[in-house]
Amino acid sequence: MKLVKNAAGRYVPTEVNGVKQIPFKGVGKYKPKGKKAAPPIKSCADYPDDGNKVVKNLKEALKKAGLKDGMTISTHHHFRNGDKVTNLLFDTIKSMGIKNIRWFPSASFPVHEPLIKYLEDGTIHHIEGSMNGALGRFASLGKMKGTGVLRSHGGRWQAIQDGEVHIDIAVIAAPTADPFGNATGDRGPAACGLLGFALADSIYADNVIVVTDNLVPFPCTPWQIQGNNVDFVVEVDSVGDPTKIVSGTTQVTKSPDRLLIAEYIAQFFEDAGIMQNGFSFQAGAGGINLAFAVYLRERMRRKGIKARFIRGGSTKYLVEMLEEGLTDYILDGQTFDLEGVRSMRENPNHINTSPFTSYNYHGKGNFASMIDAAVLGATEVDLNFNANVVTHSDGFLLHGIGGWQNALFGKTTILAIPSFRDRIPVIVDKVTTLVGPGELIDVIVTERGIAINPKRKDLLKAVKNSDLPIRPIKEIYDEVNSLCGGKPAKPKINKDEIIAVIKWVDGTVIDSVYKVEQ
């Protein structure tokens, strides 16, 4: 495997799974050429006039779709840990004796641990997509045949759109669908809100199979997935376990340290002048983020401030803000709880987005760069504000990128991080894996203080008179290292064996992930 040093100083392979790679060239530096991928032209003459595309089961659909060894099959992760379709899919593929599938999920979850046996027996050759938990551990130990490729949500759209990843068969689990293949996530026994992560798959894949446990008469609306892109529809007993897809209640953190971080961020929004009429922000569904939303809401009420839009992952806290009139819109990429699902279904100002609208870097702009402030997390940050979200300091690949890289393009990017986890400092000399370049990260908020990227002189000036604990990052770093008894131990990794690569939003390779030796 030939390695080159990329613009971030990281060594990355020039070829991955037989495909030539472009090393990261710097933010905004790589200019794509050529045309988008183009699916085959079809004819209505080859589809049923009555619009009924239902076939008897998944095996039948896969057969009709021409499943063969070595194909690329995609799935989405809107069911999160409640997904029942992907395991069924690979059980079916195994039963058909098919080998060497490239699995291209929008993300994987602990529920997919049973697929390890198919990685072992050659049914699945490798995974391109996030590998959370057990699958990540499996890959980290060098056990996966191919090399993992991790992309952001926007990077996944970009890779499909640009023809970097050609999907042979997309399998789209849908909470509700009609026999024509129109599908929605906002209703049905396994309602998950929306299906945006499967949208690119439905548009660009050669063959599209919709799997549902709630078949309704045509038309299924809203058609988040359009039947005009669908080849076959399959009915199953259950596509997902609702209790694991969304939780009825999302939990605000109870940790005093994390609550403090949340309060610091809310105050930062106010003191730095981000919180003003017509502003926008993005915050996820982690415990700190939820607490932040609650605190910010208080401040907005107090000052009579209204946002123009909030970017979700939506939760009941954001829904309450919408219903209370504290924001005109929620622009939502995934719903994290039942209130999010209900609001998306009922409220025309709770808008269903996709990685195309929000994150695709190879488009004519996207929403991410328009957002005033994004509050995100990280597993590690270094003294130059570079950040990691995929590996831990022990080298294990345990998380996906999600929309994290994409959201970094917001006007102000704030990382909310406890200064240490399990007595391991989070601010480090050099991140184990580079996922986000420091030039895009503006503020680090820990319970011990707030570090502002020296590049952001405007922000430093804006909070000059604030009583927030603004401190140089090095100072926080030193304090935490002394508190934890030193820097994190070096990970035991084998620099000669790359188990996965991390793509930047433009399809270039920003870093490599190495095998962990045990």
Added chain:
Amino acid sequence: MKLVKNAAGRYVPTEVNGVKQIPFKGVGKYKPKGKKAAPPIKSCADYPDDGNKVVKNLKEALKKAGLKDGMTISTHHHFRNGDKVTNLLFDTIKSMGIKNIRWFPSASFPVHEPLIKYLEDGTIHHIEGSMNGALGRFASLGKMKGTGVLRSHGGRWQAIQDGEVHIDIAVIAAPTADPFGNATGDRGPAACGLLGFALADSIYADNVIVVTDNLVPFPCTPWQIQGNNVDFVVEVDSVGDPTKIVSGTTQVTKSPDRLLIAEYIAQFFEDAGIMQNGFSFQAGAGGINLAFAVYLRERMRRKGIKARFIRGGSTKYLVEMLEEGLTDYILDGQTFDLEGVRSMRENPNHINTSPFTSYNYHGKGNFASMIDAAVLGATEVDLNFNANVVTHSDGFLLHGIGGWQNALFGKTTILAIPSFRDRIPVIVDKVTTLVGPGELIDVIVTERGIAINPKRKDLLKAVKNSDLPIRPIKEIYDEVNSLCGGKPAKPKINKDEIIAVIKWVDGTVIDSVYKVEQ
């Protein structure tokens, strides 16, 4: 110009405007190959981070879009006869000294008559799209430099999607838009309902310019046109004249003959068993169609029958049916009156469709073939049920195809036609221009009787005991000819000069339109 006889027995050119053509091969016989058209890959690095794509005027936008001689420029017709943007567009192009534009509208209207001067002075080379009224007359007299190409709404999507027509610059007039280019037709001073006819243009054109008179802060929702496909946004004083875009009230016919036709059709729906719970139908906004909808509504109420969906062109009559619970959905391709606009904006079951969902024949099915019955019009029908909607019996090309060819794929196609117009019989030996093959046309309803295509034995059987005046088509033909004093005069056309071709839904050429000699 080399001509060949196609599968319908019509002579068609093998090349049009320098582009090779495929002659019509029969319904469902031509199988497309290859891949869809693919627009160039772009990068967010080349678009403003703040999402503001507003440029100072149309000229600036056209310059930035790289306007050059010979380019293809597209517009949509949702503003119908109230369109103010297209004339402004070509005034601007003229002022820039640009020549030989191929104008690719989704339709043209009498309001575009001033463009004749640009057809004369070489600013516009030729029109591909419907040419209603004055433009049609101009072309019919052989005055247009290139050859017209008429496509159905679905055929236009197919042509763009298949790469048959490459749009260099799409100019999309929008009743409401934001600086990012998100645009909607359902609100604003010039609200027209939806923008579905411009959707393909926005997806496939190299450059997309949105023109609006109602710029709102991001996000403009619903984003019927997605800003992620838009390059530039231009503000103008007014995009359209609301009184000519939609009429406040749509007029039901008052002609006793036409009311009788409408009543016959409504009774036919009931007697033939089409009107049953869960059925669907399509009817346009002509006077007969409106009356038909009113009569059918009465019968549905009386029998307690509910439709699953109605395909619009929506009018207040369809909206009333939706609101009264006589249908679950309106699936709407264009709104014909203000009530249609209001309903689309407010009612989640009044659904915005596009030629992609409804009509594109080179897709994985479309909605048209799922519809139980479509009620359409025609300028001429022949004894074999072949029909014409574009020329009159005098040979003049005065109408576009609209969605007519596409709607023929409904399970039962009914043509509502007065048996004569201006004392000229409508049932003829052979249609002046073949637009729809008789095999797709099932029923002709005139005020003198109803003719059922002998192919539809099932329909003949279904209405055996009906008191409807079911008659052989030849009998009605003979009666009308004798009433009108004979067959229509032969058109004075020059068979050596083709002024336009008619495309079938699959991109093949079904007929030629000839120069009219005066």
